[in-house]
Amino acid sequence: MKSLLLRYLGNDLRRNRGVTIVLLIVLVVSAFLMASGALVMERLGGSVGRLSAAARPPHFLQMHQGEYDRRALDDFAAAHPEIADWQIEQMAGFDGQQITWTRPGTESRGDLSESLIDNLFVKQSAGFDLLLDRADAPAQPAAGEVYAPVGYERLFDLRTGDVLTVGAADTGVRLRVAGFVRDAQMASSLSSATRFVVAPQDFARLQQSTSAPEVIIAYRLHDTAQIDGLQRAYESDSALPKNGQAVTEVMIRLVNMLSDGLVAVAFVFAGLLLIIIALLNVRFVMRGTIEDEIHEIGALKAIGIPQRTITLLYLARYGAMALLACLIGGGLAVASLGALTSGIRANFAEAPVTWLTVLAPILALAALLALVLGISARAMRAVRRVGVVEALVQGRTTPARHARPVRRAKSTKRARTSAPSVPARKSAASRKSHLAPSRGGRLNLRLALLDLRAERRRWGLVPAVFFLAALLITLPMNLLSTFESPRFVTYMGAPQSDLRADIQFVDPAAGTGAEAMAKLRGQLDRDSRVTDVKAFATVLAETPGEEGWEALRVGIGDYSDAGLVYLSGSGPRDGQIALSAFNAEKYGVGPGDSIELRQAGGTTRAQVSGVYQDVTSGGFTAKLQGEPPAEAERWTLFADVAPGADPAGVSADLDAANPAATVIPMREYVRQTLSYVTDTLRTAVIITLVFGIGSAALISTLFLRLCIGRDRQKMGVLSVLGFSTNEIIGQLHLKMLITVAAGTVLGTLVAATLGERLVGALISLAGLGLTQLTFIPQPWIVYALFPVLLIGAGMGGAALVAHSLRGADRSGWLR
Template structure:
């Protein structure tokens, strides 16, 4: 009986039920897709890690080192399962070009800002894999190129790669493309090319910059942080480069695609909220319309539970259908969204989690919807037989009387006796909105949620794309960045580069900082700490707590402050140049570079200087890219890049993820508001047939009734859209900031850098326009129908 009633009701109100079904399908679709993308991302990264076996701890180093010290250290630490020294040769991107035999196509890699490291295949672990997941073994004259370069420059197997060395161009044939478990993300500062031993020896001898990675696999991966502390405490070990743990590698690899999944699931939660609002509205409207039938069922002795079951069966059928439809669509969407994941990492194996993740997500959606539906249907318990059959009311006699008195007062307050001209249609519409505000509240709430759904991903995208985002990267706003890192001639080149920058009248300001390797007193002894030393007066760096460092003070990144348990005003003990000093922590800033663990010290360097970084502002009319190219050519050992390009390339994986999420949520938000507006106004029109008939009999034309409906819709739509944008900019910022903080990127408090024209003008106007188009389409029925006949209905 329940099923038969549900199917009959679905057929009786196809428009209303179809609109509600579509919202439920979208909710299930987004939640299932987000869960599947997240599971596929984690699965792909795990599959790559299983075969590639990345290190649990690694230390990059440029310069001389003592192999015996590494041997001794390994012998002293039984927790080491395996270790190796990977030799690498670095070449600047400007030295790399390619061509395609037979077609004449060619290109260069000069626009890439990351380090290009040529390596041979490792023998024990940290393998580089081809597209089939096999360990690559290039022959002499062959090279395997990173997948990221394949995607960015449209390379193909068989293309020729030219490396400009001191002895001329060395030509290698691209045999395939490698997945790198260690350096796949754009957040990594380098990428690896795999060549044969003979070609590697040639590249090293012909001018390539030598570098090593000391890598360790541990018996227990959870000991990585303690192992890092032990490594950095040993002064004889190489440390002239970035240190990275396995957890950091995993997070960097998964975060970009994981953000897409999180954004989709967040969008699904908003759609579920919209669906629940509509379920509540539709159920309450159904009870109101069918109150006499409910009263009759109660009069013949049907219990409340049976009557509720009749209505709940409809939403159970609808929600189950939506869950199945959304789940099927999610399968195809996930395949499209995870193509990049499979290219960069590996094909994730199908496991129990592959099935359970979307199923549990969909079951959650179904449980929430049916739970709310069951709660709303409890109103049946309060319906009295006499009140339902005689008055057609869902309220008892006492509540019916109170409501009648309230409506009577409302009518007296809104009498037209005081009307002095003006638009009577607008006055009628406003009176109706005030009298029925409890029923009209659905529309502004839906538009509020839709505005949040549209705005948040876009605000995240523009924030990460903004040139001001460098303040979240521990750097001041500038046009040009020059890095002089990890070279034995750093001191000499610094002596030439600094005067050249100071004398260049095309630069209005130049700030330089030395990268010093110091030690900090941690909980388990002395640990290595990389600090940028220089003059921070007027540097433009924003501080989360406190302020810039003065003499005798140091500023710490968020992650370093958390690790050492200090805040602004606390003392921190350092060891620099063999001397122990106690400094005051002046402030805490946010940084996503170098694993989020940096520090800034006012003064001059006194310890081991590993390099320098310069920030320059160019004069009006000058081209930062041209200046960067010029300084790159004059000082080959230094890397000069326009700051905007540096931010874009470093965060390209993250911004690509936000761009995808922003586009998906924009389309869905607009589609949902069109559906809900049509659904809501259609139901209001059906419920107000007698009112419209009465107004028609009094002389109001169909056009005037249509205008009244559009006006009421416009007021609620504009209100919801504007409030939604404000909520997204305030509460949304707090929510997203907390989520980003929990990700461990090094950002503790995110402030949106929105595109004001887009999110405060274009988006609200687009939302309002779609809503008004839907309202106009529904209101057109009042023009076409004989509304006076509705008075007799």
């Protein structure tokens, strides 16, 4: 039996070399993507877990800017025994343009003005929330040294030995870069800040240059299941500092895993679609093989070979092919793991190798092998019904259907005496053919359409494959263009505009933040290049929650015409407030309901005007109509530029004239904020595009190769009837064009409709603040370029295969 299997496999490989190679390539790519996706997700989880174990990030933290009551914090910690440890971490914040760098011995220099996130200088913590160096040890800089964020090493090409100057060039604090740190709390670009580590004496000097003090109140608990309860208790205590964002450990891990996790998800998604494509082709090839080898199957049954042995012969072919593909694809995944996880290792940690490291790709590959064997076994059911006579004599896999017996009409007296009144039917020879009206190209088109209708089960494979390929390349591109679009700011709780200016860290010598905001507002109003200026301030209010008053971050300004997109309702007007989707769900309110607000001036009620989406501040924000108060700690201004003006040039001029503000084009703000996500998505788009187009070309080549081998007699008949080789090839091209175009168009439409809902549902489950995602596609790419590439790949494969018909011996087609 073993020798029979080996001889059969060897003969089949020699006879069907092209088909085997194409199927093997598709299966190898599927195995590579599935194994790579599983490995990347396992490595990412292990890296984040190892960094968390070494750095011990807070289970709950509250950022706060301004003065605070230390005794209230002591009393709160004493009243909650679930707290295992807590600390107050002081920070000194600086705008990126206040931090410059030089490289001794060279002319290389620059600043961090391109970074929009907050640059926070801290001392190394003593107990938890540690910032780790390359060796996963707490960084301990000496006096005059600084450890910079590892993300800035790549973003600004910082190197060990560079000198940072924090503040003015002549009076600022000079620090030598001694290394780079990993930050378990602020590792992602989605984080609103990043941290530098300095020695205590340097921190004291830096702190003298900042305005309002900024701190992180951090807590570690005995049981992480009590995080939500502690957060509610903290927010309900009015004496505790809350002028900043509250963050939980779950949110930290989610944000850290999102960016690199998208690549793993894209790999698995692409792998699943390619597996479906491969399985469709395995089923098609196997059915065709059974039909082509029906006489051999009949002969095996006639000489007494058991059904189980015959099935095993065929399953061995595809099982061996799938096993070989898993071995090759798994090997390629392991070989490329270093390149795929380089960013993960740089931002987080080197994940330890565990049993899950080995098990994850093995399970993914085992699933692929099981699917191939399962679909092959299902296709082999047809062999069980094959009779020896039908197989050897009639050459078919199913018994012939016997004609229904014709009942003899009962004779009647009327029938014997009178002729039927209906006219006699024309004979088959006298009836006109359906092809009679067709001439030239129309005849070829009609023949192609008739053949597609007659062979619709076989040709249905092509539109199915190109439908899946269109989904594979379109969905990642639509998601990338959505995140890269300037209109995405509406998902960040901000109006769509050309410019954004933020005022947060103000040098005490320059006055208060309110004065800096008034100065910038005046410049914007006087600049003829700037139009439609809007100013907003962020303050902290309180509203009743499940366990008393809870903190609510509120943006105050004129939102009546801010251009925000609302899931329901509209923008707030006087006496109204708009809530983010998470806050609306948290407090169980919607448009028309009202909530109670408590601020320094007293308690008021505001009617909810609408609900919007927001990915900032954990998704818990609100918008209140009113004049921005002078006592706010953070201001944001939005503006458009006049037609013909360059947003980059306008922002550069305003940024240089206002040291207390960061002015930047909105497109650049979105790019930097989502840089980790868009960079990894761009990689996923390239990968899925290459594999999608490649698999489409391979499958179209494989399909036509099999069809031509099976339809040689049909082509021979057309040749005898006078059709030229070019006309026969033209019919093949027409059939391929119709099926390829149908699958591509349908896949593109489904990706833009149902695909949008599917991706939106997955992102909403991630808990980022988005409950409903609307794609912002680049139409010329997804509706023009990608379909043309797919159709071109299909037609290119058809042309390559059809070329073999030119110069062929047409007389041999009828043999």
